[in-house]
Structure formats: structure tokens, C-alpha cells
Amino acid sequence: MKKLLDWLKGSTQADAVAEWERRGRPVPPPHVVKQRVLRTYAERYRLPIFVETGTYRGDMVEAMKPLFHRIYSIELSDVLFAEAQRRFRLDTHVELIHGDSGKELGRVMERIHQPALFWLDGHYSAGETARGEKDTPIFEELDQILRAPDLGHVIVIDDARCLGTDPAYPTLPALREYVLSKRPHARMVIEVDSVRITPPEL
Numbered sequence: 001m002k003k004l005l006d007w008l009k010g011s012t013q014a015d016a017v018a019e020w021e022r023r024g025r026p027v028p029p030p031h032v033v034k035q036r037v038l039r040t041y042a043e044r045y046r047l048p049i050f051v052e053t054g055t056y057r058g059d060m061v062e063a064m065k066p067l068f069h070r071i072y073s074i075e076l077s078d079v080l081f082a083e084a085q086r087r088f089r090l091d092t093h094v095e096l097i098h099g100d101s102g103k104e105l106g107r108v109m110e111r112i113h114q115p116a117l118f119w120l121d122g123h124y125s126a127g128e129t130a131r132g133e134k135d136t137p138i139f140e141e142l143d144q145i146l147r148a149p150d151l152g153h154v155i156v157i158d159d160a161r162c163l164g165t166d167p168a169y170p171t172l173p174a175l176r177e178y179v180l181s182k183r184p185h186a187r188m189v190i191e192v193d194s195v196r197i198t199p200p201e202l
Contacts, residue, residue, distance in 0.1 A: 027161045027193040035063040038119060040059050041060050041154045047115050051108060053101035053122030053141055059063040060083045061094060102140030109148040120143060121158040136168040146182035157195040
């Protein structure tokens with residue numbers, strides 16, 4: 001039964017990607033495309049730790065579970081946090097953290113001593129999501145990561161289309177200036193609706 005379910009899931013995901021490609025790759029991309037982006041970076045840089053801001057329903061944590069030795073995910077909403085706790089109660093390598101990612105991420109950083117993949121998606125988007133002090137705490141999140149020792153982390157920021165178009169988001173030039181002021185040799189590109197910040201190529 002599990003093999004059948006896995007096959008059906010894979011077939012559905014492949015159909016979603018094919019339809020997205022057929023439509024000209026509009027943004028935002030399907031969730032499975034985001035999963036593939038993160039998987040690529042995890043494998044390319046051999047990253048053992050995954051850190052997510054904005055757990056939401058837990059679908060990204062679920063997709064990343066087989067790839068990492070340790071997963072941290074931060075969620076502000078009381079309801080969504082409780083749902084995620086139930087969903088991942090048996091996954092001992094998954095740690096869920098309840099609170100504002102702009103603050104809680106600093107506590108997570110104190111425990112990270114290996115290169116990690118950061119998926120920054122902790123913004124307010126109405127509906128069931130919770131609203132913190134800022135709708136998009138991207139600078140606060142980046143500050144917590146970039147002030148820590150440089151271990152060769154990879155950072156992927158979701159919803160790049162909002163940069164400079166949504167008042168809650170910084171402009172791309174402001175974001176680039178900030179990142180390079182902290183990591184002058186970092187590489188920063190935008191692809192498929194996400195900002196990717198990687199260590200300098202060796």
C-alpha cells in the first residue's frame with residue numbers, strides 16, 4: 001500500500017510540475033518545485049541541518065524529513081503549531097519551536113555548529129497565519145543568521161516576487177546591500193520566485 005501511495009504522490013507531483021511548465025512557469029511555483037530547489041541545495045552542499053521559518057501545515061518539513069539529520073521549524077500561530085506538533089510527534093529529529101521567527105531564530109543559531117539550509121518563509125499571509133510584530137521579519141531573520149559564525153550556510157528566501165512590490169518586503173537592492181554588508185563574498189541570485197544566498201564558490 002505504501003508503495004502505491006508513494007507512486008500516486010509522485011505521479012501527482014510530476015503532473016503539477018508539467019502543468020506549471022506548460023503554463024510558462026508562473027509564480028508562485030507549485031510546492032513540489034520549492035521542495036526540489038531545497039533538495040538540490042541540500043545535496044550540493046551536503047547540509048545536515050534544515051531550518052524553516054513558518055511551519056504552516058508542515059508540508060515542507062514532511063518533504064525534508066528524509067534529507068536531514070536535524071530539522072528545526074518555527075511557527076507563530078498557536079493553532080498551526082499545535083497541528084504540527086501532532087503531525088510530527090513521532091519524528092525525533094524534528095524540533096518545532098513556537099514563537100516569532102525574528103526572535104526565536106537566534107536561539108536556534110546558538111545550537112547550530114554545522115552548515116545548515118535555511119528556508120525563510122515566516123511571513124504573514126492572512127488566513128490562518130499569525131501576525132507578528134512585522135508582517136515580514138526577513139531582516140530580523142537574516143540578522144540572526146548572519147551575525148552567527150560563518151559555517152557555510154545556504155539561505156533560500158521564498159516569495160521573491162514580493163521584493164519591492166509589497167510594502168512589507170524590502171527592495172531587492174536593499175536586501176542585497178544588507179546581505180553583502182554581512183557576507184561580502186556570498187553569492188546571491190533570484191530564481192523561480194526565491195532568493196538564494198550561497199557561500200562563495202571554491
